[in-house]
Amino acid sequence: MHTDFLVIGSGVAGLTYAIKTAGHFPNKKVTIITKVTADETNTKYAQGGIAGVWDELKDSFDKHIDDTLIAGDGLCNRQAVEVVVKEGPERIQEIINYGAQFDKNEAGEYSLGKEGGHSENRILHHKDVTGQEIERALLAELSRHKNIELIKHWFVVDIITQHHMGYLVTKVTPDITCYGVYVLNLKTNKIEKLLAPITVIATGGNGQAYRTTTNPKIASGDGVAMVYRAKGRIENMEFIQFHPTALYEPGESPSFLITEAVRGDGGILRNKDGEAFMERYDVRKDLAPRDIVARAIDNEMKRAGTENVFLDCRHMGREKFIHHFPNIYQKCLSIGIDVMEHMIPVAPAAHYSCGGIKTDIVGRTSIQNLYACGECASTGLHGANRLASNSLLEAMVFGHRAFVDSVNKHQELESDYATWEKKLAAIPDWNAKGTNDPKEMILITQSQKELQQIMSDYVGIVRNDVRLERASRRLDLLHEETEALYENTKVSPQLCELRNLITIGYLIVKGAEFRKESRGLHYNTDHPEKSELLQNIIL
Numbered sequence: 019m020h021t022d023f024l025v026i027g028s029g030v031a032g033l034t035y036a037i038k039t040a041g042h043f044p045n046k047k048v049t050i051i052t053k054v055t056a057d058e059t060n061t062k063y064a065q066g067g068i069a070g071v072w073d074e075l076k077d078s079f080d081k082h083i084d085d086t087l088i089a090g091d092g093l094c095n096r097q098a099v100e101v102v103v104k105e106g107p108e109r110i111q112e113i114i115n116y117g118a119q120f121d122k123n124e125a126g127e128y129s130l131g132k133e134g135g136h137s138e139n140r141i142l143h144h145k146d147v148t149g150q151e152i153e154r155a156l157l158a159e160l161s162r163h164k165n166i167e168l169i170k171h172w173f174v175v176d177i178i179t180q181h182h183m184g185y186l187v188t189k190v191t192p193d194i195t196c197y198g199v200y201v202l203n204l205k206t207n208k209i210e211k212l213l214a215p216i217t218v219i220a221t222g223g224n225g226q227a228y229r230t231t232t233n234p235k236i237a238s239g240d241g242v243a244m245v246y247r248a249k250g251r252i253e254n255m256e257f258i259q260f261h262p263t264a265l266y267e268p269g270e271s272p273s274f275l276i277t278e279a280v281r282g283d284g285g286i287l288r289n290k291d292g293e294a295f296m297e298r299y300d301v302r303k304d305l306a307p308r309d310i311v312a313r314a315i316d317n318e319m320k321r322a323g324t325e326n327v328f329l330d331c332r333h334m335g336r337e338k339f340i341h342h343f344p345n346i347y348q349k350c351l352s353i354g355i356d357v358m359e360h361m362i363p364v365a366p367a368a369h370y371s372c373g374g375i376k377t378d379i380v381g382r383t384s385i386q387n388l389y390a391c392g393e394c395a396s397t398g399l400h401g402a403n404r405l406a407s408n409s410l411l412e413a414m415v416f417g418h419r420a421f422v423d424s425v426n427k428h429q430e431l432e433s434d435y436a437t438w439e440k441k442l443a444a445i446p447d448w449n450a451k452g453t454n455d456p457k458e459m460i461l462i463t464q465s466q467k468e469l470q471q472i473m474s475d476y477v478g479i480v481r482n483d484v485r486l487e488r489a490s491r492r493l494d495l496l497h498e499e500t501e502a503l504y505e506n507t508k509v510s511p512q513l514c515e516l517r518n519l520i521t522i523g524y525l526i527v528k529g530a531e532f533r534k535e536s537r538g539l540h541y542n543t544d545h546p547e548k549s550e551l552l553q554n555i556i557l
């Protein structure tokens with residue numbers, strides 16, 4: 019099978035790229051693959067909103083740039099920050115043109131929310147279900163392009179490079195090239211070979227590596243793991259962002275998020291004694307950047323031996339609360355919590371991966387003809403800690419930038435089509451010889467639980483060298499067992515996700531071991547200071 023542009027992922031990043039590319043090349047085919055349904059993405063679950071400089075009287079690009087750089091704790095790439103902040107409003111206007119509705123105030127102006135680390139109100143939102151609205155608008159726009167095919171329930175297993183044609187490929191091979199993907203068709207259970215001159219990875223995050231996460235099941239870091247296997251560059255994986263306020267509801271997965279916008283509107287964190295403890299940790303109190311708030315909560319829970327703290331919204335006014343946060347209000351009611359009468363039990367949960375596939379300023383990865391955008395990418399925007407509501411923005415800006423660059427790339431590749439065709443002919447079909455149906459699916463589920471336990475216990479919000487070493491040893495064993503299973507067993511999404519998550523765990527641990535300092539989201543009690551050396555860890 020061939021396509022002109024292959025996009026893996028139907029969240030905000032993949033859809034942005036696909037819509038633009040299909041509009042520019044009406045006679046070319048754009049294929050989007052998603053492993054489940056079209057809208058089952060991290061994007062759909064986004065709550066708080068999308069940051070952008072909208073109120074030019076009070077806000078400015080400089081302020082948004084500074085806030086992003088401060089949150090990133092010295093590791094942001096300034097060029098990436100400037101690009102995202104300055105091009106952001108244009109991209110937001112585009113999705114408004116596609117039909118996305120953001121809340122307005124009585125004067126008919128956009129109602130701009132505030133979240134941790136922002137010095138101004140600059141977050142556009144649709145109630146507390148912004149992501150659902152953005153995904154809806156993008157899918158509606160997508161359906162206007164007849165040259166886009168969106169294939170559901172196809173699971174990409176690996177990207178194809180010269181390695182699959184029998185060449186030795188290592189980290190130092192200079193011209194590793196992507197020719198498309200091997201993908202498991204979940205309806206036929208067959209692995210197809212889908213070839214494309216240009217491939218875009220937009221596979222989202224990896225929260226499923228942890229026991230408690232706000233991320234849906236799809237977030238298993240597949241894109242990052244595939245690129246790592248293909249010997250591409252991966253960066254800063256140790257910077258896992260824990261959202262401070264996931265609803266504490268033992269046994270529920272994923273954890274339901276209580277958006278930071280609730281604190282932006284006046285919600286106060288309290289410990290079990292009712293103390294508003296954030297005053298002791300940071301002058302910005304409940305609206306300090308996420309790394310600081312999550313660590314403070316972690317400390318309070320450890321001190322008191324509790325599994326949660328509380329978010330107090332009782333003073334916020336019922337009508338106002340329901341108007342801005344109808345979904346949260348209903349969810350809490352459904353488990354017996356009237357937020358006007360009771361405090362909401364909350365605890366931190368793995369939420370966002372700041373690192374990922376290393377890209378340049380137009381989304382190019384270290385592998386030829388392969389782009390990455392969205393949460394799976396490390397563009398340099400977030401550094402050591404992402405500023406709230408900057409990720410939908412980043413996905414749109416870099417989805418657009420990858421599109422612009424791939425227009426030129428496409429022309430370059432088309433002029434050499436004969437060589438290209440010859441190369442494609444040499445790519446073998448998937449070889450499933452010697453593999454059998456899994457004897458015990460339960461082994462896969464158990465290993466995934468073990469992985470999540472290891473990552474949560476040893477590589478969480480507060481780390482130290484002994485814990486990292488333990489994690490590393492336990493992951494080695496899981497890796498060994500899972501690779502043996504992979505060699506002999508027919509490929510299934512469960513097995514592939516487990517394998518990918520183990521790779522993600524390995525990359526997080528390795529990044530954390532190499533970073534002998536505490537910075538942003540990475541806090542190691544054996545190295546509590548910041549190093550003078552500003553360093554990105556590339557694996």
Ligand code: FAD
Nearest residue numbers: 027028029031053060061064066067174222392393409410
């Ligand atoms: P996703 O939207 O996650 O899409 C990934 C796609 O890749 C899916 O279609 C999936 O099926 C596909 N895929 C993955 N692996 C494979 C495979 N092997 N084969 C085929 N397909 C595959 N950010 C903000 O800026 N503001 C917010 O308010 C906000 N709130 C959030 C609330 C929650 C609860 C969560 C979880 C995240 C939130 N974020 C927020 C973060 C933000 O939503 C995500 O970072 C962003 O949506 C990621 O978009 P994406 O396009 O990169 O990936």
Ligand code: SIN
Nearest residue numbers: 065066277278406407
């Ligand atoms: C939230 O709404 O608190 C999440 C925002 C984000 O992850 O950027």
